[in-house]
Amino acid sequence: xxxxxxxxxxxxxxxxxxxxxxxxxxxxxxxxxxxxxxxxxxxxxxxxxxxxxxxxxxxxxxxxxxxxxxxxxxxxxx
Amino acid sequence: xxxxxxxxxxxxxxxxxxxxxxxxxxxxxxxxxxxxxxxxxxxxxxxxxxxxxxxxxxxxxxxxxxxxxxxxxxxxxxxxxxxxxxxxxxxxxxxxxxxxxxxxxxxxxxxxxxxxxxxxxxxxxxxxxxxxxxxxxxxxxxxxxxxxxxxxxxxxxxxxxxxxxxxxxxxxxxxxxxxxxxxxxxxxxxxxxxxxxxxxxxxxxxxxxxxxxxxxxxxxxxxxxxxxxxxxxxxxxxxxxxxxx
Amino acid sequence: xxxxxxxxxxxxxxxxxxxxxxxxxxxxxxxxxxxxxxxxxxxxxxxxxxxxxxxxxxxxxxxxxxxxxxxxxxxxxxxxxxxxxxxxxxxxxxxxxxxxxxxxxxxxxxxxxxxxxxxxxxxxxxxxxxxxxxxxxxxxxxxxxxxxxxxxxxxxxxxxxxxxxxxxxxxxxxxxxxxxxxxxxxxxxxxxxxxxxxxxxxxxxxxxxxxxxxxxxxxxxxxxxxxxxxxxxxxxxxxxxxxxxxxxxxxxxxxxxxxxxxxxxxxxxxxxxxxxxxxxxxxxxxxxxxxxxxxxxxxxxxxxxxxxxxxxxxxxxxxxxxxxxxxxxxxxxxxxxxxxxxxxxxxxxxxxxxxx
Numbered sequence: 269x270x271x272x273x274x275x276x277x278x279x280x281x282x283x284x285x286x287x288x289x290x291x292x293x294x295x296x297x298x299x300x301x302x303x304x305x306x307x308x309x310x311x312x313x314x315x316x317x318x319x320x321x322x323x324x325x326x327x328x329x330x331x332x333x334x335x336x337x338x339x340x341x342x343x344x345x346x
Numbered sequence: 347x348x349x350x351x352x353x354x355x356x357x358x359x360x361x362x363x364x365x366x367x368x369x370x371x372x373x374x375x376x377x378x379x380x381x382x383x384x385x386x387x388x389x390x391x392x393x394x395x396x397x398x399x400x401x402x403x404x405x406x407x408x409x410x411x412x413x414x415x416x417x418x419x420x421x422x423x424x425x426x427x428x429x430x431x432x433x434x435x436x437x438x439x440x441x442x443x444x445x446x447x448x449x450x451x452x453x454x455x456x457x458x459x460x461x462x463x464x465x466x467x468x469x470x471x472x473x474x475x476x477x478x479x480x481x482x483x484x485x486x487x488x489x490x491x492x493x494x495x496x497x498x499x500x501x502x503x504x505x506x507x508x509x510x511x512x513x514x515x516x517x518x519x520x521x522x523x524x525x526x527x528x529x530x531x532x533x534x535x536x537x538x539x540x541x542x543x544x545x546x547x548x549x550x551x552x553x554x555x556x557x558x559x560x561x562x563x564x565x566x567x568x569x570x571x572x573x574x575x576x577x578x579x580x581x582x583x584x585x586x587x588x589x590x591x
Numbered sequence: 592x593x594x595x596x597x598x599x600x601x602x603x604x605x606x607x608x609x610x611x612x613x614x615x616x617x618x619x620x621x622x623x624x625x626x627x628x629x630x631x632x633x634x635x636x637x638x639x640x641x642x643x644x645x646x647x648x649x650x651x652x653x654x655x656x657x658x659x660x661x662x663x664x665x666x667x668x669x670x671x672x673x674x675x676x677x678x679x680x681x682x683x684x685x686x687x688x689x690x691x692x693x694x695x696x697x698x699x700x701x702x703x704x705x706x707x708x709x710x711x712x713x714x715x716x717x718x719x720x721x722x723x724x725x726x727x728x729x730x731x732x733x734x735x736x737x738x739x740x741x742x743x744x745x746x747x748x749x750x751x752x753x754x755x756x757x758x759x760x761x762x763x764x765x766x767x768x769x770x771x772x773x774x775x776x777x778x779x780x781x782x783x784x785x786x787x788x789x790x791x792x793x794x795x796x797x798x799x800x801x802x803x804x805x806x807x808x809x810x811x812x813x814x815x816x817x818x819x820x821x822x823x824x825x826x827x828x829x830x831x832x833x834x835x836x837x838x839x840x841x842x843x844x845x846x847x848x849x850x851x852x853x854x855x856x857x858x859x860x861x862x863x864x865x866x867x868x869x870x871x872x873x874x875x876x877x878x879x880x881x882x883x884x885x886x887x888x889x890x891x892x893x894x895x896x897x898x899x900x901x902x903x904x905x906x907x908x909x910x911x912x913x914x915x916x917x918x919x920x921x922x923x924x925x926x927x928x929x930x931x932x933x934x935x936x937x938x939x940x941x942x943x944x945x946x947x
Contacts, residue, residue: 282365282558282565288525305364322525324349328362328369333350387794392804401802407792409663410804412686415656418648422660422668423792425644426618430794448656451649 270319271335272310278331279307285323285332293317308332354379354405361399365565367555368396370522371464372403374532375435378539379406388431389423391416395437396470414445417452420459431542433460439469442478442502449504453548456513460538461550463504466557467576474560478502481579486560505552505585515547517585521554523572527582546589554580598773603763604629604671606738606774607697608637610745611669613779616695617643618668620657622650622676625709626765627699630671651676655683655696662692663803665791667749671697673765674715675706677723684758685724689805689817691790691824693752695745696730697761699768702929710929711765711852716906719762720880727818729825731759731832732879736855738772744877746779754783755828756790762879764902766852766931834877835886839865843872845945846890848911848921849900850876853932857900860937869945879907887914894919898944900937901925 272293279301285308286294295311308323308331319336351357354376362368379385385406392400394413401408411419416434424432441449441463452459468486469475476486476493479501483492494500505517516538520531531553538549554576556568563571601609604627611619619638621631631647638645644661648654654670661668672680677698687694700715702708719732731751735741741763748759792801807814838858840846849857854875864871874890876883891897896919899908904927912921924932924940 278359280364284365284565284569287566287569319347321347321349325525325528326370328364328366329360330351330355330369330373333348335348335350386796389792389794398806401800401804404800405795406800407795408800408802408804409660409792410802410806411659412656412682415652415659415683418653418656419660419663421646422618422620422644422657423664425646426661426664426666427793447649448653451653 270317272314272317272319273333274308274310275331276301276307276309277303278329279305280329281305281307282328283308284326284328288322288326290322291316291318294323352377352380354385356403356405358402360403362396363559365556365558365568366396367466367522367553368464370528371462371531371553371555372400374528374535375462376404378532378536381536382539382543384431384539384543387429388433389427391420391434393434393436393440395440397435397437397464398471400435414440414443415448416440417445417448417457417459417461421452421455421457424457424459428458431539433462433539435462436464437470438463438465438467438477438479442504450508450511453508453550454511454513456515456547458542458545458547460542461548462535462538463550463552464555465504465552465580466555467501468557468560470557470560479580481575501579503580505550508550509585513548514586515588516541516549517552519552519554519580519582519585521572521577521582523554523556523569541589552580598775600771600773601738602629602771603738603741603768604699605633606742607671607745607761608633609776610742611695611749612637612641612643613776614667614746614749615779616667616669616749617641618658618661618666619643619670620646620648620654620661621670622648622654622672624673624676626701626768627671627673627697629768630697630699651679652683655680655687658694659683659687659690659692662687662694663792665788665793667753669695669697671699673699673701674703674712677715677718681724684730685726685728686805687758688724688728688730689726690803691756692758692803693756694758695748695752695761696758697763700762700764702927708929709765711902711931712927712929713764713851713853713902713907714927715762716879716901716903719760720910728821729757729828729880731755731757731828732762733759733834734762734851734877734879735767736851736875738767738770738774741767742774742776747782750782750785751832753785753788755824757824757828762851764852829881832878832881833883833885835883836875836877837886838873838875840872840874840890842870844870844895845872845941846894846897847871847873847900847937847941848887848897848907849873850879850907853900853902856932856934857937859934860941863934863938864941869941871941871945882910882914884914887911888916891915891918896944897921898941899923899925900932902931903927
C-alpha cells in the first residue's frame with residue numbers, strides 16, 4: 269500500500285506535483301500554511317495513490333514522501 | 347520503492363523560490379551520492395549565485411568559491427585528493443560567463459571531476475539580468491526589449507561548445523521540467539559521478555531548470571517554458587560519451 | 592635533496608622553488624610572466640620529483656583559485672607571479688584571506704603601472720601591504736634582500752602562513768628573481784609549533800561536514816563578527832612578528848630606510864659614506880607588514896633624519912613617516928618605472944641630505 273505524506277509546512281505551493289499526478293490524487297489548498305503559501309493536499313482519498321512517486325520526483329522542496337513497503341525505511345545508513 | 351528524504355540532503359527548508367529547479371537538482375545529487383555511498387568522501391564546491399548556500403542543504407564537505415572559479419578550485423582538490431569525489435555545482439552566469447575560461451580549461455585538461463551545470467537562462471540571485479544562456483527575445487532586467495535587440499548575441503550552448511574538446515569525457519543535457527525528465531536527470535548525474543569514481547575524466551551534466559521568479563511567470567508556466575522554449579534552443583541529449591555506454 | 596648542506600649557485604626564482612619544496616610545499620599553480628618564469632618552469636620539473644602537483648593554470652585568476660582549493664585540503668601550496676599577474680590575483684587573495692587559508696604568494700615585481708616593463712621595481716608596495724583586494728584584510732609581507740635570505744624566508748613563510756592561517760607574500764623584484772648567488776640549501780626546520788589543521792576538507796568520514804566559505808549573510812552581524820576575529824588575529828600578528836635588520840645604526844645621524852634589493856644596494860652606499868666620515872646607518876624592515884614600528888621610533892629618537900630609498904615614486908616612505916610619527920624629517924630617493932639605484936647614486940643623495 270502506498271502511504272503518501274505531505275509536509276504542508278514545507279510546501280511552497282508551486283503546484284508542480286499536482287501537474288505530475290496522473291491519478292488526480294493531489295490538489296492545491298484553498299487556505300495557506302504558516303509561511304503563507306497555499307499547499308498541496310490529498311484530493312479526496314489516499315486510495316487513488318498508486319505510489320508511483322512522480323510527485324516526489326517533481327517536488328523541489330522534498331515535501332512529499334511515499335512509503336510503499338513495510339519492510340525497510342532505512343535505505344540510508346545513519 | 348520508497349520516496350523519502352535521502353541522508354545527504356539536510357532536513358531543512360531551502361531559501362529557493364516556489365517552483366525553482368535547484369531544490370530538485372539538490373535532491374538528485376544527494377540521492378546519487380547516497381546510492382553510490384560516497385557522501386563521506388565527497389568535496390563539493392558552492393558557486394556564487396542562488397546556489398551559494400548549497401552547504402546549508404548538503405551533508406558533505408563544501409568549499410564556497412569565488413564567482414566562476416569552481417573548476418579551478420576543484421582541479422586542485424581533485425589532483426591532491428584523487429581518492430575523494432569532487433564535484434562543482436554551478437549556475438549559468440558562474441559557469442558560462444565569468445567562469446568560462448575555468449570551465450573550458452578544466453574540461454580540456456580532462457580533470458576527473460563532475461560538473462553539475464544548472465542552466466536557467468537568467469541571473470537569479472541578482473534579480474533577473476541577462477545570462478549567457480538567456481534565449482533570443484527573452485526579457486531580462488538588462489534586456490528589457492528581449493535579448494538580441496542590442497547586440498547581445500545568441501545564447502551560449504555549453505554542451506555543444508565543450509563537445510569540441512578532446513579532453514572531455516561526458517556531456518549530457520537534461521531538464522527538470524517534469525517527472526520523466528527528472529528521472530533522466532538523475533541517471534545522467536549518476537553517470538557523471540560514476541565516470542569520476544571509475545577514473546574516466548571530465549563529466550558535465552547540464553540541467554535546464556526553472557526560474558519562475560525572474561522569468562516572471564508561474565511555476566507551471568516556467569516548467570512549460572523549459573519544455574517548449576528552452577529545449578528547442580538547448581536540445582536534450584548526450585553530447586559526448588567517450589566511454590560509449 | 593641530500594641532507595648534507597651544500598652551497599649551490601641558483602637564480603632567485605629557483606631558490607624559492609627549492610625552499611618551498613624543502614618546506615613541504617606540494618602544490619604549485621602559476622602562469623607565465625616575466626621576470627618570474629623560472630618559478631613555474633622549475634616547479635614543473637621538481638614538483639613531480641617530490642610527489643607534488645604542478646598545474647600550469649589557464650590564467651592568474653585560475654592559479655590563485657587553485658591555491659584556494661589546494662590550501663583547503665591542508666596541503667602546503669604556493670603560487671608566484673609578477674606585478675600585473677598579482678593584480679589579477681587580488682580577488683582570490685581577498686577570498687583566501689577571508690577564508691583564512693594558508694598559502695605563499697611570491698611577487699617578483701616588475702615596472703608598472705600597466706604592462707610597464709620587465710625591469711625590477713618596488714611599485715607594488717601599497718598593493719602588498721595595504722590590501723590590493725577588496726575588504727579589510729592583511730597579508731604577511733616578507734621582503735628578502737639576498738638569496739640566502741630568500742631561501743630562509745620562503746621556508747619560514749610556510750610556517751607563518753600555517754601558524755596564523757593567513758596568506759604570506761614574498762615581495763621580491765626582478766633583480767632578486769633573476770640574479771644568481773651561492774645558497775646553502777639548509778634542511779627545513781619549523782620555526783614555530785605548527786597547529787593541527789582541524790579545518791581542512793578531505794571528506795567528512797567520521798566527523799561532521801565542514802564548510803570553507805567567505806559569505807556571511809546570516810545572522811546580520813555575522814560578517815562583523817568575522818571581521819572582528821580577523822582584526823584580532825592581525826593585531827596578534829603585529830604584536831608577534833616584527834622582522835627587521837639594523838646596519839651601523841649605533842651612532843648614526845642619518846638612517847636609510849629601505850627594504851629588499853634597495854636595502855642591499857644602500858648597504859654599499861653606507862660603507863662609502865662611512866669612509867667619508869658620515870654617520871649613516873640602515874634600518875631594513877624584513878617584514879613589510881607588520882612593520883617594525885618600534886624600531887623606527889627608537890631610531891627616530893636619536894637620529895637627525897631618515898632617507899627612504901625605494902624603486903618607486905614613493906610608497907614605503909608613507910609608512911616610514913607614520914612609523915616615525917613625523918618626528919624627524921624623512922627625505923626621499925626613488926623613481927618609478929623600472930629604475931634601480933647604484934651605491935654611488937645613493938651616496939650622492941646621502942651627501943646632499945646629510946649636510947642640510
